[in-house]
Amino acid sequence: MKYDIIFAGVGGQGIVSIASMLVEAAGKEGLFAKQNEVHGMSQRGGAVSCHVRISTEPIWADIIPHGSADFIAATEPMEALRYADFLKTDGVIVAGNQPVKNVEYPDEGRILEAIRNRGRAAIVDTAAITSELHNPKVANIAVLGALVKKMGRLHDGIEDLIGKKFSFKGEKVVETNIKAFEMGMGT
Numbered sequence: 001m002k003y004d005i006i007f008a009g010v011g012g013q014g015i016v017s018i019a020s021m022l023v024e025a026a027g028k029e030g031l032f033a034k035q036n037e038v039h040g041m042s043q044r045g046g047a048v049s050c051h052v053r054i055s056t057e058p059i060w061a062d063i064i065p066h067g068s069a070d071f072i073a074a075t076e077p078m079e080a081l082r083y084a085d086f087l088k089t090d091g092v093i094v095a096g097n098q099p100v101k102n103v104e105y106p107d108e109g110r111i112l113e114a115i116r117n118r119g120r121a122a123i124v125d126t127a128a129i130t131s132e133l134h135n136p137k138v139a140n141i142a143v144l145g146a147l148v149k150k151m152g153r154l155h156d157g158i159e160d161l162i163g164k165k166f167s168f169k170g171e172k173v174v175e176t177n178i179k180a181f182e183m184g185m186g187t
Contacts, residue, residue, distance in 0.1 A: 001031075002055040003151060004064045008083050009075035010100045011048055014140035018073075019050035021144065021165065025157030026054045034062040047079060073147040075126070075140050076100050077111045084118050093118055094146045094187075096126035096139050122146050124187045129180055138180035145184025155185070 005022070009015040016037050026033040037050040051064045066086055072093045074080035080095035087093065093115055099108055115121050124146045126139035141162065148155050159178060166174045 002057070003053070003071065004069045005052045005054070005071040005073060005147070006064060006069050006083050006086050007050040007052065007073050008079040009048055009140070010079065010102065011046055013048070013075040013100070014137070015048045015050055015075065017165075018140045018144045019052050021158060021161045022052055022054070022147075022154065025154045025161055028157050029154065031056060032059050034059045036062040047082070049079075049083065071147060071150065073143055075143050077108065077115060078105070080115050081111060084115075087118070090120065092120040092122065092150055094122045094124065094143060094150060096124050096143050098126045098130070098139060122150060122187050124184055129183045132183075133176050133180055135176050135180075138177055141177045141180040142184035142187075145181040146187040147184075148181075149185040149187070 007015045007019045019035050023033040023035045031054050033054045035050055035052045051062055053059045053062060064086060068088050069086040070091050072080055072083045072087060074095040077095050077097060077099055080093050095115055097112060099105055112123060124143050126142050129142045130136045130139050148158055158181065162177045162181060163174050166177050
């Protein structure tokens, strides 16, 4: 078993956090996992990406070559398209539908349609999820939920980590993030 996953978004969306949660959950299941991250101009809303490799066999490199990613998990639609060339033929894009308009942004409908036209894609309605939960910061957790559903594993490990990672912020924050994760899994 092997998963090559590229996480993509912009600074402040929690890309590095969800990537590291997936790596930690994989490690707790006895899987090999590696993560690398590129922050770019993240403090100014710039692109952020992480390559995550998970396998039952040892992993020697943390960079995913073009055309070989199993998944692109993006919190932002345009960032999903930026990395689409990394997908292998039967790879899946899991993308949130909320754009971050910190640059002149193309038509949102056309971006989402381009994602759908790439083949296998799951558009997570992060706009509705964050609105319903009254918390714009949970979009990344919703995307992680949709990714975990597509992977078909690590669900319990992620829910446990959400409880541990957010416990210092209070039970309400933990509950909201678990709800976002479950809503993302419903995608």
